[in-house]
Amino acid sequence: MNLILLFDDDFIAPARVRLSDRRYAHIRAVQQPEAGQTLKVGLLNGAIGRAQVLRVDDQSIELETCLDQMPPTALPLTLILALPRPKMLKRTLQTIATMGVKKLCLINSYRVDKSYWSSPLLADAAIREQLLLGLEQAGDTQVPDVSLHKRFKPFVEDELPAIATDTRALVAHPYEASECPPAEQTLTTLAIGPEGGFIRYEVEKLQQAGLAPIHVGQRILRVETAVPVLLARLFPPL
Numbered sequence: 001m002n003l004i005l006l007f008d009d010d011f012i013a014p015a016r017v018r019l020s021d022r023r024y025a026h027i028r029a030v031q032q033p034e035a036g037q038t039l040k041v042g043l044l045n046g047a048i049g050r051a052q053v054l055r056v057d058d059q060s061i062e063l064e065t066c067l068d069q070m071p072p073t074a075l076p077l078t079l080i081l082a083l084p085r086p087k088m089l090k091r092t093l094q095t096i097a098t099m100g101v102k103k104l105c106l107i108n109s110y111r112v113d114k115s116y117w118s119s120p121l122l123a124d125a126a127i128r129e130q131l132l133l134g135l136e137q138a139g140d141t142q143v144p145d146v147s148l149h150k151r152f153k154p155f156v157e158d159e160l161p162a163i164a165t166d167t168r169a170l171v172a173h174p175y176e177a178s179e180c181p182p183a184e185q186t187l188t189t190l191a192i193g194p195e196g197g198f199i200r201y202e203v204e205k206l207q208q209a210g211l212a213p214i215h216v217g218q219r220i221l222r223v224e225t226a227v228p229v230l231l232a233r234l235f236p237p238l
Contacts, residue, residue, distance in 0.1 A: 001026050003048065003139040004041045005132060006065070017051070020060035027061055042141040043067055071141045073238045075100040075231065076187045078163050082109035082194035084223050086119040090130050091224050097134025097144055099231050100238065105163075107149045107156075109202060111194045117150055152202065160209040164189040169211045172230055173203055174220055177213035183236040190234065192226055 004027065010017040019027070033039060033053045041063065042048035048071050051063035083106045084092055096104055108117070120126060127146050135141060149155040168181070171191040191198075191206055198206065203213060216229055 001030070001136045002040065003136050003141075004039055004051070005136055005141065006041055006043050008044075012062075015065050016054070016062060017065060018060050018062050024061050028056065033061075039063065040139065041065055041067070042071060042139070044141055045143060046141055047071070048139065048141055072100060072139065074102045074142060075235055075238075076185065077101055077231070077235070078103040078105065078167070078189045079227075080105045080107060080160070080163075080189065080191035081223075081227070082107055082192065082198070083112045083116050084194065085113070085116060086121045088222075088224050089116075089119070089121055092227055093127060093130035093146075094134035094137070095224070095227055097131045097140070098138040099228060100138070100140065101231070102142060102144045104144055104146045105149055105155070106146065108152045109194045110152075110199045111196045122148065153205065156202075156205045156209050160189075160206070160211075164210040168234075169209075170214050170234075171198070171203065171206045171211040172215070172226060173198060173213040174215050174218075175213075177215040180214045180216045180230070180233045183234060185236055188234060190230065192223060192230065195223060 004023055006017055010019060012018050027033060027039070031039065033056060035053050035055060037053045038050045039053065041051040047067040048069045049065065049067040051065040054062040054064055079096060079101050081104060131143055135143065167187040167189045169189045172193065174197065189211065191211055207213070216233060221229060
């Protein structure tokens with residue numbers, strides 16, 4: 001936990017918070033602070049800063065906060081991702097939050113198993129939990145917006161063209177594709193397929209929506225690897 005995320009209901013006074021949940025347990029076990037020490041904190045969807053430890057005991061910790069800095073810059077990206085298998089989804093949600101993605105559309109695809117859509121990991125609370133873990137790792141506070149799209153064709157035909165307009169619109173596809181373009185801090189729409197990739201029909205529909213196929217080399221990557229590799233290739237370090 002590189003940043004302690006604070007929520008509005010943690011505040012017991014204008015600049016004072018009391019924590020007694022898993023964040024407190026982590027602070028007590030790992031950081032082992034004493035009164036007077038400072039910790040890095042951030043308000044969810046708000047500013048980041050420092051907090052001085054006022055009191056810590058067996059039940060809770062109280063902090064005096066000073067939130068005076070902006071969170072890290074977000075990637076100018078809408079990520080379109082075919083729904084991964086549940087175990088991979090957890091890691092991927094953490095990764096996208098850590099790397100600064102703020103807009104994620106989880107979509108269906110021919111090679112997405114129907115059972116994935118009934119996973120409890122798609123509940124709002126479960127998605128939020130993984131995103132918060134990613135934000136804590138990165139030292140960020142801005143929660144990504146995640147939307148679910150269970151029908152491929154209506155999303156690609158009715159919604160994607162507007163999303164992709166006036167952006168660098170790309171689909172990661174290892175066949176009949178151009179080399180990944182150089183890193184650039186520009187508005188981007190990126191689609192990444194499921195394990196096994198998008199089928200030809202899906203690639204053609206994505207192309208009709210304005211997305212150009214790209215690749216990152218001859219090696220075929222798993223989704224959980226492809227996401228950070230593509231983001232690192234497409235955007236300069238922030």
